[in-house]
Amino acid sequence: MDKPNGIRYACLIEYDGTPYVGFQIQENGRSVQAEIEKSLARMAKLPKGERIQVHGSGRTDSGVHALGQVIHFDYPAYLEPDVFVRAMNTLMDRSIRMLEARVVTEDFHVRYLAKEREYLYRIDTSRYSDPFKRLYTLHHPYSLNIDHMQSALNDLIGTHDFTSFCSSKTDKENLERTLYVARVERDFENQEVLIRLRGNGFLYNMVRIIVGTLLQIGNGRKPVDEFRRLLQVKDRDEGGPTAPPHGLYLLKVYYDQELFLESEADE
Amino acid sequence: MDKPNGIRYACLIEYDGTPYVGFQIQENGRSVQAEIEKSLARMAKLPKGERIQVHGSGRTDSGVHALGQVIHFDYPAYLEPDVFVRAMNTLMDRSIRMLEARVVTEDFHVRYLAKEREYLYRIDTSRYSDPFKRLYTLHHPYSLNIDHMQSALNDLIGTHDFTSFCSSKTDKENLERTLYVARVERDFENQEVLIRLRGNGFLYNMVRIIVGTLLQIGNGRKPVDEFRRLLQVKDRDEGGPTAPPHGLYLLKVYYDQELFLESEADE
Numbered sequence: 116m117d118k119p120n121g122i123r124y125a126c127l128i129e130y131d132g133t134p135y136v137g138f139q140i141q142e143n144g145r146s147v148q149a150e151i152e153k154s155l156a157r158m159a160k161l162p163k164g165e166r167i168q169v170h171g172s173g174r175t176d177s178g179v180h181a182l183g184q185v186i187h188f189d190y191p192a193y194l195e196p197d198v199f200v201r202a203m204n205t206l207m208d209r210s211i212r213m214l215e216a217r218v219v220t221e222d223f224h225v226r227y228l229a230k231e232r233e234y235l236y237r238i239d240t241s242r243y244s245d246p247f248k249r250l251y252t253l254h255h256p257y258s259l260n261i262d263h264m265q266s267a268l269n270d271l272i273g274t275h276d277f278t279s280f281c282s283s284k285t286d287k288e289n290l291e292r293t294l295y296v297a298r299v300e301r302d303f304e305n306q307e308v309l310i311r312l313r314g315n316g317f318l319y320n321m322v323r324i325i326v327g328t329l330l331q332i333g334n335g336r337k338p339v340d341e342f343r344r345l346l347q348v349k350d351r352d353e354g355g356p357t358a359p360p361h362g363l364y365l366l367k368v369y370y371d372q373e374l375f376l377e378s379e380a381d382e
Numbered sequence: 383m384d385k386p387n388g389i390r391y392a393c394l395i396e397y398d399g400t401p402y403v404g405f406q407i408q409e410n411g412r413s414v415q416a417e418i419e420k421s422l423a424r425m426a427k428l429p430k431g432e433r434i435q436v437h438g439s440g441r442t443d444s445g446v447h448a449l450g451q452v453i454h455f456d457y458p459a460y461l462e463p464d465v466f467v468r469a470m471n472t473l474m475d476r477s478i479r480m481l482e483a484r485v486v487t488e489d490f491h492v493r494y495l496a497k498e499r500e501y502l503y504r505i506d507t508s509r510y511s512d513p514f515k516r517l518y519t520l521h522h523p524y525s526l527n528i529d530h531m532q533s534a535l536n537d538l539i540g541t542h543d544f545t546s547f548c549s550s551k552t553d554k555e556n557l558e559r560t561l562y563v564a565r566v567e568r569d570f571e572n573q574e575v576l577i578r579l580r581g582n583g584f585l586y587n588m589v590r591i592i593v594g595t596l597l598q599i600g601n602g603r604k605p606v607d608e609f610r611r612l613l614q615v616k617d618r619d620e621g622g623p624t625a626p627p628h629g630l631y632l633l634k635v636y637y638d639q640e641l642f643l644e645s646e647a648d649e
Contacts, residue, residue: 131513180514204510209521212513243471246398246479247447251514254476 121191124199125219127375130211132180133250133361139174147175147211151186154206159191167191172225172368173232178360180251182235183367185374187225193218215375231295231369233313234322237362238330240308252307253326253362259308259333261299267332268297268310270342271325279345279354280325281318290349292316299329308333311366320357328355388458391466392486394642397478399447400517400628406441414442414478418453421473426458434458439492439635440499445627447518449502450634452641454492460485482642498562498636500580501589504629505597507575519574520593520629526575526600528566534599535564535577537609538592546612546621547592548585557616559583566596575600578633587624595622 128151136144140152148169155167172185194202196216203213239245239252240259248254274293281290296313310329312322328345331337337355345354395418403411407419415436422434439452461469463483470480506512506519507526515521541560548557563580577596579589595612598604604622612621 129513131516200510209511209516210513212510214510243467243479243481244476246396246477247518249398249476 121189122193123187123189123219123221123223124196124216125185125187125223125225125374126200126203126213126217127215128184128186128211128213129182130180130184131250132175132178134208134210135177137175137177137179138171138181138184147171147181147184150208150211151203154203155188155190157206158202170225172229173365175363175365176360179363179365180361181365183233184365185225185229185368185370187219187223189221217374219374225368228370229368230371231313231315232317232365233296233311233367233369234317235364235366236310236312236322236326236358237364238308238310239306241306245306248307250361253359255308255330257334259330260335261301261308261333263335263339264299264310264329264333266339267329267342268299270340270346271297275346276349277318277321277346278349279351280321280328281351282320282324282357283351290318292318292321297325322363323358323360324351324354324356326358326362330358331355388456389460390454390456390486390488390490391463391483392452392454392490392492392641393467393470393480393484394482395451395453395478395480396449397447397451398517399442399445401475401477402444404442404444404446405438405448405451414438414448414451417475417478418470421470422455422457424473425469437492439496440632442630442632443627446630446632447628448632450500451632452492452496452635452637454486454490456488484641486641492635495637496635497638498580498582499584499632500563500578500634500636501584502631502633503577503579503589503593503625504631505575505577506573508573512573515574517628520626522575522597524601526597527602528568528575528600530602530606531566531577531596531600533606534596534609535566537607537613538564542613543616544585544588544613545616546618547588547595548618549587549591549624550618557585559585559588564592589630590625590627591618591621591623593625593629597625598622 130147135147138147140146140148151169152166167188169186169188175181199216200213237252239248239254242256244254271294276291278290292314294314298311300309302309310326332341397414402414405414407413407415418436419433434455436453436455442448466483467480504519506515506521509523511521538561543558545557559581561581565578567576569576577593599608
């Protein structure tokens with residue numbers, strides 16, 4: 116591991132993914148990572164062309180939101196975490212908010228050390244799409260049997276080969292993952308259906324393929340034991356559609372110890 | 383009054399004002415009115431260049447939202463109101479939603495017959511701006527004395543000359559209006575301060591100037607009796623700043639009889 120160039124900070128951030136091509140820097144548009152790096156470079160008054168590299172706990176795709184993304188980077192000087200947070204929130208675009216910062220040891224790595232991740236998927240069940248939720252939920256005005264959906268989700272809990280739930284674009288070899296929480300519920304206003312998944316890792320598009328299939332189960336177009344079948348056949352072509360990105364939120368990343376005081380998703 | 387060219391419909395609509403230059407058609411960008419007229423013309427299969435003119439209960443400025451705007455127009459044929467609503471929600475951009483439609487008599491006019499209007503102003507009081515509320519609230523992280531604000535608002539209730547609260551751009555002669563409700567409260571999550579104003583009419587920018595001044599009162603930068611003073615001096619230059627548009631919502635328009643089953647803002 117490279118020697119860090121300064122003080123290593125871990126930060127809890129949230130963002131509205133709408134204006135971004137995703138978390139990670141890409142050539143084809145604005146990324147969350149680039150926006151944060153730009154603000155860090157300004158804050159540190161770096162010479163043009165130099166950067167402070169930001170590492171994320173994981174990528175989020177274009178349009179995917181985060182309520183509890185964790186990042187780390189090495190900053191050239193020590194700043195009080197509160198001062199750091201205030202300065203960054205002044206500099207960054209308001210689609211990104213830094214909730215908390217803390218100094219970590221130089222061997223801390225936000226991706227390698229992540230133990231579990233938790234995602235939320237929001238579904239707007241209004242008859243007609245709510246204008247104020249159109250960028251933040253999937254609109255799905257068809258009837259959903261929540262009991263059937265929960266029964267199906269129970270089959271996913273535990274350790275399984277999730278090949279049927281993985282984008283064929285992946286190049287990963289080990290497709291076994293463990294899910295600890297898989298829950299569906301209506302929100303208190305009965306306008307949304309909320310799906311939470313927590314596991315030790317997620318394959319590319321895994322949450323969105325689970326949600327896409329789960330909606331077919333909830334509609335009755337697929338049987339309640341569909342997930343059990345998909346876990347057995349291990350074939351992506353058998354799985355349901357990939358639900359769109361704008362209903363998806365990275366809710367929380369878990370480490371051996373709780374890193375932050377603020378916490379969006381405690382069980 | 384012109385003879386209507388068909389069936390007169392009154393509709394309850396809501397919209398996210400972010401992508402629009404305002405409700406009313408203007409040369410410099412997209413308007414809510416133009417978006418609705420475009421969808422009506424498509425639905426009625428009008429020849430190119432013909433339009434079905436939409437009347438709104440009142441204008442909303444660029445960035446101002448509506449949860450209960452009311453419109454009317456004359457449609458060339460009769461359609462079941464539910465069918466009408468479904469078709470329009472399929473055609474219109476998802477930033478606009480039609481909540482309800484009903485057939486009204488040909489002498490109904492959405493603006494001339496409006497008796498009262500109610501507005502909501504949302505203030506995000508988080509320390510750092512919430513990314514998911516940045517387009518839907520004013521961010522104001524300073525301490526606010528809600529009791530002082532409510533005391534001040536009480537002075538506005540009743541019939542007054544609101545010259546001090548009217549944009550100098552107005553050409554109206556009678557600046558007397560009556561306020562029936564003027565209330566401030568924290569939301570149940572204690573993340574927002576919500577201001578509601580209901581009256582028989584509002585001058586141009588009146589709600590936003592009241593809110594801008596009210597924030598100064600809540601901060602302690604202006605005394606609690608500031609509104610009383612402003613009502614007396616009748617001078618726009620003495621009033622506080624105009625609060626930005628994106629915290630403002632047209633909540634409800636009242637007529638002699640309740641027009642719609644759905645209702646966002648019953649007292």
